[in-house]
Structures are given as C-alpha cells and as structure tokens.
Amino acid sequence: MKLFQNIAIFFLAVIIMGCTEKQEELIVEVYETSASGNQLTKIDKFSAVDSLSTITILPNQKFQTISGFGGAFTESSAYLLNKLSKENRAKIIEAYFGESGAAYSLTRTHMNSCDFSLGQYSYAPVEGDKELEHFTIQEDKDDLIPFIKDAMAASKDGFNIFASPWTASPWMKDNKEWVGGKLLPEYYDTWALFFSKYVDAYKAEGIDIWGFTVENEPLGNGNNWESMHYSPDEMTNFVQNYLGPKLEADGKGDLKILGYDQNREHLKEWVDSQFKNEETSKYFDGTAIHWYASTFEVFPEELQYAHKKAPNKFLIQSEACVDAETPVWKDDAWYWKKEATDWGWTWAPEKDKHLHPKYAPVNRYARDIIGCLNNWVDGWVDWNMVLDKEGGPNWFKNWCIAPVIVDPDADEVYFTPLYYTMSHFSKYIRPGAEVIGVEKTDDALMVTAAKNLDGSIVVVVFNEGEEAKTFKLNINDKEVDITISAQAIQTIKY
Helix, strand or coil, X not given: CHHHXXXXXXXXXXXXXXXXXXXXXXXXXXXXXXXXXXXXXXXXXXXXXXXXXXXXXXXXXXXXXXXXXXXXXXXXXXXXXXXXXXHHHHHHHHHHHCCXXXXXXXXXXXXXXXXXXXXXXXXXXXXXXXXXXXXXXXHHCCCHXXXXXXXXXHCCCCCEEEEEECCXXXXXXXXXCCCXXXXXXXXXXXXXXXXXXXXXXXXXXXXXXXXXXXXXXXXXXXXXXXXXXXXHHHHHHHHHHHHHHHHHHCCXXXXXXXXXXXXXXXHXXXXXXXXXXXXXXXXXXXXXXXXCCCCCCCCHHHHHHHHHHCCCCEEEEEECCEECCCCCCCCHHHHHCCCCCCHHHHHCCHHHHHHCCCCCHHHHHHHHHHHHHCCCCCEEEEEECEEECCCCCCCCCCCEECCEEEEXXXXXXXXXXXXXXXXXXXXXXXXXXXXXXXXXXXXXXXXXXXXXXXXXEEEEEEECCCCCEEEEEEECCEXXXXXXXXXXXXXXXX
C-alpha cells in the first residue's frame, strides 16, 4: 500500500510542477506601421486587449526560397530624382537601397521606352539593322543609368535587376507601330541578339543584369502604350529556339528568363505552354506575374497551379501599383481608407466587377504580398519607385501612385504609407530566406513568416480591422503576447 501511495505522490508532484511551470518568454523585436501614425516604429510596450488569439510559427514546415523584394527603375523615376536637390535625391536612394532604409533586393527596369518614359525610343533605331550595328543605350545615360549606379553604391548587400521590353522597334513588327502588333518571324534572331547586346551595353556601364522577362504584358494593354503581342506558344517558341540558344551561345546562359509577365487569371495557359515538356522548359527559369486582374483577389488557385507545374522555377510578382489614381499629397490617412479604385472599377466587364472593389492602397499591398508569399511566390516587385504629384511623368498620361511622391519644383519629398508597407517585407525578409509554416486562430489577421539565412525568423502580421488585437505568438515553444494596432502592419523579428 505504501508503494502505491509513494507513486501517487510522485505523479501529483509532476502534475503540480507542470501546472506551475511558466512558458519560456519569446524575445522579439516588433516594428509597426499603422493608420494611427506609426511608420515602421519599434514597439516595446503593449496594452493587452480582450481579443487574445494565437499565432504559431512552424519552422520545420518549409516552402519557397525568397528571391527578393523591390521596385522598378523607370525613366520617369530617374528623371524626377535628377530634378531634386542632391540632398533629397540621396535621401530617397538611401531610403530604398541603404541599410537604414528598405534595402531593396530585387528590381526591374525597362528595355526601350514604356509608358513611364518621357517619350518613345528604341535602342535599335535604324530600320533594317538586323545585326544591330547601331544599337545604343544612349537614351538611358542621362537619368536611368545614374539612378541604378547610385542605388548600387548605396546598397550593402547588392540587388538583382531583371529587364523587360514593352516592344521591339516598330520596324521589326507586323504593324510597324509602337503599340500592338507582333514580332515578324524574320526578326526573331535580331530580337534575341537585342537582349544579348543589352547585357553587354549595361555591363560596359558597370551594371550586371540578372535576367529578363520576355515581354511586358504579351496579351496587350488595350492598345494604349508600348506593347507587343505573343500567344503562349509563340513566346515559348521564341525562348526555346531563339532567345535561350542565343544567350547560351554568347556565354550568357546564367541569365534568368521569366515567361509570361502579365495578370494571374491567365497564368495556367502560360505555364502549361512554358513547362509542357523538358524541351520547352529548358530555358525558362520561371514565370512573372502582375496583379491588375484584381488588386484585391490574390488568385491562390492559379499560383498553386503554377508552382505544381514547375516547382523548382521562380514565380515572381514583377509589377504592381495603385493605378487609375493620382497620388494624394501628404495625407497618410487616405492611404488607409477604402476609397481608392483601380482601372477595373470603371472598365472591367460586369462579370469581373467584384474583383475591383474600392479598397485602401495599404491594404492592397499588404494583402497581396502576404497572400503571394503564402502561395509560393518568391519575389514581389513594385512598379515606379518615385512619381510626381500628378502620378507621372507618363507620356500617355497613365497616372499611377508610387510609394514615394515628389514635388520637384518645391524640392519636397513625401514617403507615403506604401513605402513603409514595402519596407516591412524588403528590409527584414532577405534573399535566400525560406517561407515557413503558420497556424493562427484569428482569420481576420493575415500572417506570413520566413526564416532568413542567418537563422532569424520574421513574422509579418496585417490587421485590416478597426480594432486593436492581442495575440500570443509561439515560436519553438516560446511565447509572447503582442498587440497590433487597428489598421496596422507589423514585422516581428525573432
């Protein structure tokens, strides 16, 4: 009997110890941007509220490897920077690329002109120049190349650049126009050579190109600004039989080639063509996508399909912006309000109207980046880094919003909440990080997480709601209670 009593006492002691043992505290850094005024502000003290939920990070659940976050070098942005004082120009470049700023790691630029250029131009201006003997990037030397080189100087870790053509020279196309039309088959070799010469020309300026998208928006843009059309199989043919072999033959086989480069709702038909078999897949390193089919809906099924079709290839969001709006100047509150519309609010067919609701600009960015990371996207690149108060310059008057708005005449700079939203990801989730698993009990919070190469774990939480929320964050059986403000995005670094 005494033996059984001793056993009972032992188990009672174990139970008591288990009940009284305190969960080890999780030591984290928390940074918040909010409608209430925080701007990537470090938060050290939290006021708990009643809505306690749980977010559990699962580091052993590993998904895609991050290629980076960033924005686009456009002639418009570069031109505006050159109109500012040296101090403000340097301030913006440091804010995007410096260690104290967003530390952008993946960027895009345009080959030849685009709508966010000062006018229409081509690096191959001479008609019939099939060998591109008159190829020149002179147009880029005043604004665009100095912007890129100064960004390189400011960047501690460096960044990758991929380039996208909006159109070939009109003389290479069946309609002889800047807008629309297709590349004539007789110029396929010339157009492949164009890519190779572009890399050499930029290399001569001290700029290494990481890769390309084959064509910006191959489905067209409604015949508005520079464009050139491909069907999925036409693009696959060009890459498989012309562009890929040419780059390989010129010793540039390590350059990345990203197919498609337009909206997600058509993603399936493009990846089906690109990755049909080993031969078609050989030169495609991945797929680029845009968000304009909806800046509200992420299209997770299409993203999941693309990953399953090519699990070892890049899936990069290559362009996004709040379009069909002119910037609101120095009014942070507007960027948190559900007043902004996009092109689809007015122009989308009735069956697609639900994809284009009025929605706050910050919410668009935060919702889409988190949704993309949770559905195999490995890179997310914004459009223009800098625009003016009108949303340009843009030769077609296709006004848009950028994270940084400037008034060059008054030499003023406005860092909108979109800049801080981008920084929550780019500054803390670094190239080579792995997206890891998340479990949460509050569906109203959007959450993603990644583990960096240095072992740090980064969690990004977005609270779209108008009430603050407290959640218990659990990582590796350590816990901490954190409160996120109403209408706020937080980056938590462990």
